[in-house]
Amino acid sequence: MKKTSLRTRKTQLSRLKKDLKANLSSFLKIGYALRAIKEKQLFLLEGFDAFDNYCVSQWDLSPNKANYYIRLVGAFDNIRSAGNSEKTVLPFNEFQMGHIVRLPKEKQIQAWREILKSISKEPVEQKLNARTIKRIVDLHLNRNGAGLTSLVKPSDNWNFQSNIYLPESVNGHGYISGEVYANAFWYYVKEGDLVVDPMAGSGLAKRVYKDRVRWMGKEHSYDFDLRLYDLTPQKPFIKQHDMLEGFPIKNPDYIFMDIPYFRMVKGQYSNKKNDIANILDWEEYLKVLSVVAQNCFQAQKKGKYCTVMASNSRELSSGKRYMLASKVVKLWEEAGYTLFDKAYSPRHIQITKSTGMAVLNNKAKSKRVMLTDMTEILTFKK
């Protein structure tokens, strides 16, 4: 290679490196801009009444993603504020920050110090990578308090800012996030229990179970016997069973059921007559659910728990309201259970959808019919 050509190539490389450096940190610019627009309510100037709608309509950015960028810069500022010199090394790309932000604010600085210490013998910038950061962040999550992770919620508000476990459906349906399973299992399942999800859908429960060390914490993790069934199994590890015929197995210690939403998912799982999703008549739907409640009750022994997820729903076109959660309480109590506890979680659909959701939101407001965004997680005791 000629001398001049080598010099040209070196200049070119150094220019490209500068470009890369500037662009890899562009997530910070996005985050700071969004944060200012949100905090100062600048979206009002363009006729939007809410930040979420503004992000979707103006930038085709889901509110979830926009708020994620804002959290990234929050975490970045947090780490930077703890640095004691101009030369403090900071994360330089979105993937690296994406791990730090998984930690609660008060743990971010400590974890960052440990990360820098772990690579201190090397030329630091060169050794800094997302893999090292993830390893130390994971350790911190498993070391949280009594060894519990922040994925398990300490309150009845099971609201997850970002989801690790998304629906596993092969047909693109299924709305709940696996974090709901993790929390339900954490609160209600003991070691060795027989746990049944008789309407397992995509089989997300299994994935969450397999990953249990992450949310149980290493020192606290244990095994239990998880069985999945469904009228229309989508995966080979789910057995076929119709809940209207009885319960698939004797003496389950814990049942978790995400029942098909009323009138929202017709034909989505199957065209079968005994598919609860296909029942369009409210009274008929409740009658069928009462059979499900009785079948659960008959299969369980005294003192065992059964969790049912239930969303209220409303029809935009007719304005009809279906208050399912209180009906489920009634049906399960009639079957013989007592209501043991309640938690609340957003239905996954609202937190990730983009433009289509904004259109629906506007329709909801103009029709004065609210959309369904919450699920009640109702736990009963026999």
Ligand SMILES: C[S@@+](CC[C@H](N)C(=O)[O-])C[C@H]1O[C@@H](n2cnc3c(N)ncnc32)[C@H](O)[C@@H]1O
């Ligand atoms: C809301 S989905 C469950 C989604 C699941 N939580 C997941 O993570 O993918 C409801 C499920 O109930 C099933 N189902 C409907 N009628 C049923 C019946 N009679 N017996 C058993 N399962 C039924 C459907 O096939 C569907 O998979």
